[in-house]
Amino acid sequence: MTANYLETPQGRRIAYHKTEGAGPVIVFLGGLKSDMEGTKAIHLEAWAQAQGRAFLRFDYSGHGESSEKFEDGCIGDWHEDTLAAVAALTEGPIVPVGSSMGGWQALLLARAVPERIAGMVTIAAAPDFTEDGYWASFTEAQKAELDAQGYVELPSDYMEPYRISQRMIEDGRTRLVLRSPLALPFPVRCLQGTADTAVSTETALRLLDHAECEDMRLTLVKDADHRFSDEACLKLIEAALEEVLGVS
Template sequence: MTQPEFLDGPGGRRLAYHRSPGRGPWVVFLGGLKSDMEGTKALHLEAWSKDQGRAFLRFDYSGHGQSSERFEDGCIGDWAADTRAVVEALTDGPILPVGSSMGGWQALLLARAVPDRLAGLVTIAAAPDFTEDSYWAGFSEAQRTQIMQEGRVELPSDYMEPYVITRQMIEDGRKNLVLRDPLDLPCPVRCLQGTADTAVSTDTALRLLDHATCPNMQLTLVKDADHRFSDGPCLGLIETAVTEVLALAEET
């Protein structure tokens, strides 16, 4: 594993990244909650981009991977600020964010923040507004009381150790919701979603498709694919989606 470089980010947070120059638009991988930039999808897309001569960027949000801070001290708004800081400091010209799970939410926040820089957008099991629609909505009364009084609650995960969900994450998430207000995506968008995903439902994918205003947006449902979306056929679908969006961007 090669050593990352670091960017001094917002609030003194030290953000780890790997940057591969090439021709634009920049493909920027945005990972999921508690994931890092060494995951299968990030590394596969980096290798693909290098093979294609494409500019590529992967990084760790604060509290994730090799970046500074503790996970439980972070929230959606912090990671959105990290994303924007990395993109603004390390890329130029058009970008194509590829957001996985929570990274899909981050990609939508980035699209809202810098719409003029978007060449396109690809999401993989995107989880917009999950702090409200999955966590808070799914809490029992006892869990809601615990998080309000004690500031945290632990939730089991199918993929790793339990998630520590904080009151700060819930309250900050409400400031960053994207499915309540108009969501304009002025570029080609491709969304990928597995039907066997136990973390993000197909209903969420359909809700995003229905909610967004977009001139060219497609959703691909993949039978029996799970939340990881990282086996050979799924990685091939990610390549296809990125290739298609890049081709559309280059036509304009």
């Protein structure tokens, strides 16, 4: 199926697929360097279609079929892309489903447009990872390299090395969500695998403890990894969505 495109106010070209249906609109927010063709996004789109529910998946700039280069992007750019997609392509209440970095994006979205959000599901959410993951783990040599050439390269378990720019680190510091009050006045379901080597259970517990939310639950899944996309994990995501959507 051919993607549609949206031009953001910043001039970036965002690829997306949208399914019409009943609201709230489920908005899938992918992880760092992943795209809207991933297992979870495609599975949830089919699940939403089977239920007659509205669904949106898209590629941030520098990801998948969208414009720009990954190396030039940062958390703030992808937040702008998310805001643009939600504003232009959805109406009424939405339910973000944020995977990894998309979990951070979902929390930024909740801070920006809380009145639009009816519920939220996160999968291995990685809020503040540029500071607490990357910067906190950099050696003095890596910090010097970042300062000298504007980027460092980090190995990945899933693909070619990530090139992490100084802009990503510095912009990330302006988007942190675990250092100040985080109000989530809607149902939230968080899913986390205990065998995840990219996002720790400590991060999931920190988010649970920090957020101001009257209906927030964290499910730890023994031996599930960061992909969280086998059949059992996909069923858990469906169940979490049904809970926040109020489906009995």
